[in-house]
Amino acid sequence: MIEVRELTKRYGATTAVDRLSFAVRPGTVTGFLGPNGAGKSTTMRVLLGLDAATSGEALVNGGRYAALRRPMREVGALLDAGAVHGGRRAFDHLGWLARGNGIPARRVTEVLEQVGLAGVARKRVAGFSLGMRQRLGIAAALLGDPGVLMFDEPVNGLDPDGVRWIRELMRALAAEGRTVLISSHLMSEMELTADRLIVIGRGRLIADTSVRELAQRFGRGVLVRTPRPAELTEVLEAAGGSVEPAPGGPATDGRLADGRLAVGGLDVEAIGDMAAAKGIPLHEVTPHSASLEEAYMALTSGNAEFTADAKTQPTTEATARRTS
Secondary structure (H helix, E strand, C coil), rough: CEEEEEEEEEECCCEEEEEEEECCCCCCEEECCCCCCCCHHHHHHCCCCCCCEEEEEECCCCCCCCCCHHHHHHHECCCCCCCCCCCHHHHHHHHHHHHHHCCHHHHHHHHHCCCCCCCCCCCCCCHHHHHHHHHHHHHHHHHCCEEEEEEECCCCCCCCCHHHHHHHHHHHHHHHCCEEEECCCCCHHHHHHHCCEEEEEEEEEEEEHHHHHHHHCCCCCECCCCCCCHHHHHHHHHCCCEEECCCECCCCCEEECEEEEEEEEECHHHHHHHHHHCCCCEEEEECCCHHHHHHHHHHCCCCCCCCHHHHHHHCCHHHHHHHH
């Protein structure tokens, strides 16, 4: 497993990671989230021995990465897909890594096939697209068949088919009992891939939770659809609920166009029981949880290191004029 204990990393007067603690356990895909400058990459670099901690510990399987005799057999990582010499062929690059870690040569062929690069194994990396370089980096991480895997933005440059492939790969690796940590800014992809989330901001832990728990935490009540919205609104508000028109909302004459209501403060069972008691038919009753993106934005509000001023953003009309 991966353990970070009271980790602090400073670069001069700048604190990149500030007393950060969390654990990543086997059998799950853990998303490592946070705004730009939050300290995600720095934390992963310390875990891999590329940077030294100012204080605290970053451990893999109970020890420091630098103490591992054959590290690629225990830990696989992709931090920078571009960190490969362009003049080296894909097969030779992996072969060099394999020899340095006592990994059989046949494993090179296996991982190239696994990531879909067998057909370009003898081509030089300089001619690879970003997506192909990402696949080569993933192949390198898998080379030693390690139990711990760390990926920093692994879907960058991948086409939709590649994104789906890596999503399925990450989940398959976790299902085998491996520890999988993925840093990403793609909330929609993390919602489909991750089981748990570590969220940090300004180097500090904000949340250590499951995807479902985070979405429920920022949930927005219950969506209800009825042909008698005015009556149901009166009943629910009398019971202490808050009721607002849901998207698809008021018609031009002020009435609800399709009877969709967003109800807060009452659960599904209570809404159903009260509607039944008054003989009000319900055509839909759906608990509404926030999307991961909505929950993430709410959670990290105020923790972004770099933000754009909304007043400086071009209006749609101005943008249209420039592009027409």
